[in-house]
Amino acid sequence: MIKILKLNILERYIFKEIMGAWLGTTLILLMIFLANILILILEDIMEGLLPLDALLPMFIAQIVRFSVTLLPLGLYLGVIIGLGRLYKDSEMAVMAACGWTPLQTLKISLIFATVIASVMFLFTLYISPIAAAVDLEMQNKMKRQSQIYQIESGKFNMANNNKAVMFTQKLSADKTHQENIFLFNDNKNITTIENAKTATIENIKKYDENYFIFKNGNIINKQNDRITITEFAEHGTKFGTEKTTEKTTLASIPTMDLFKSVNPRHIGELQWRISMPLATILLVALAVPLSYSNPRAGKFGRLMVALVTYIGYSNILIFSKRWIMDGTIPGYIGMWWTHLLALLVVYMLIKKQYGKAINTKKNKVEAGKK
Known part of the structure; x- marks a missing residue:
């Protein structure tokens, strides 16, 4: 120089x-x-x-x-x-x-x-x-x-920005693969309980959101006095995130x-x-x-x-x-x-x-x- x-x-x-x-x-x-x-x-x-x-x-x-x-x-x-x-x-x-x-x-x-x-x-x-x-x-x-990495097996975990409670029996090292999952979600007048044998957490690029992909399970919905039970081979539900400022x-x-x-x-x-x-x-x-x-x-x-x-x-x-x-x-x-x-x-x-x-x-x- x-x-x-x-x-x-x-x-x-x-x-x-x-x-x-x-x-x-x-x-x-x-x-x-x-x-x-x-x-x-x-x-x-x-x-x-x-x-x-x-x-x-x-x-x-x-x-x-x-x-x-x-x-x-x-x-x-x-x-x-x-x-x-x-x-x-x-x-x-x-x-x-x-x-x-x-x-x-x-x-x-x-x-x-x-x-x-x-x-x-x-x-x-x-x-x-x-x-x-x-x-x-x-x-x-x-x-x-952040919520994915906070999930622990054998314990009840808060999910979806503390709006739901989840329990998983087994968890992979990267915490994206789970076995024997229970998810409880009380949203206003609708109470939902989901059970599945396995689940994975995937990021859907189209929406830039994380989703639970449940496999081989059932969903129990209770709205007022009406209860419905739905069995599924595969089902996805959103895993909440926050927006940037x-x-x-x-x-x-x-x-x-x-x-x-x-x-x-x-x-x-x-x-x-x-x-x-x-x-x-x-x-x-x-x-x-x-x-x-x-x-x-x-x-x-x-x-x-x-x-x-x-x-x-x-x-x-x-x-x-x-x-x-x-x-x-x-x-x-x-x-x-x-x-x-x-x-x-x-x-x-x-x-x-x-x-x-x-x-x-x-x-x-x-x-x-x-």
Whole structure:
């Protein structure tokens, strides 16, 4: 990458310093978040709420989804830590004596940020929705199968969202094949008792629902004072599931579909996806002046200020997204004002922090021309 960009020695040095700090910070953040996610997934598997083969797809999907949030934060902190070390070790002072200017530091930092932001655009617009769709599919599968995995042989089990009671004498390892089944269902004025020698649980793709397929049994229906008994060779009954919420499905909607929509919720989601890469560049622009510190102040002298700044910026973005979705602010205003505000803060910080150095450099250039 460095060869492609054709950087000089000092630019390569700063580039590598930022890259190393960014990779280290991002990996630490990912490990912290993903360790918690892995524990939650493993708990669901141990409790029988999730099949073992769902571990890898769900874990990869979570990595992609968390990366969209953690990449900007990792880069922001990486720039502050990397450049902060150069200030602490007085390397920036030596470089300044050789003619290096703060604007060159900003330039090389923004080049690196633009590369990462380009990858972020690919993630937020295309890869992340696919990962969200995979995660949603696994959640739906987990909801469909959660009651299946809770079934135990030799015990009375609640079924159909606690609306029925079932007893099975024998149960296969995957809990989809049963023997000697009893099912009691009291629905309003109708009481139903089903008995069968064998049963399987199958997912009917047409309806995306789980069904009990009973074989060789009978059904006893009682409605008021009337009782009917029906024998069957094969009979199916629905095994209840829950519906997913819209909040869960928003992240899985393809980006092109969001572009075509006029729904405020879709507009908010679309602007959020576009805002993440833009925020990455703006955060790095903020990080460069915030990374400056006196060598005596310590390596992380301004890290707390940087964290407060990040929290403020991210909260404004989150609230803006909510206001768009609620219809509080129109889509054409959207989240763009937050980026303009951040850009204004960047300009003020750079002018305050580096204004004197920039003017000195400009005066030297003008004097040289004369």
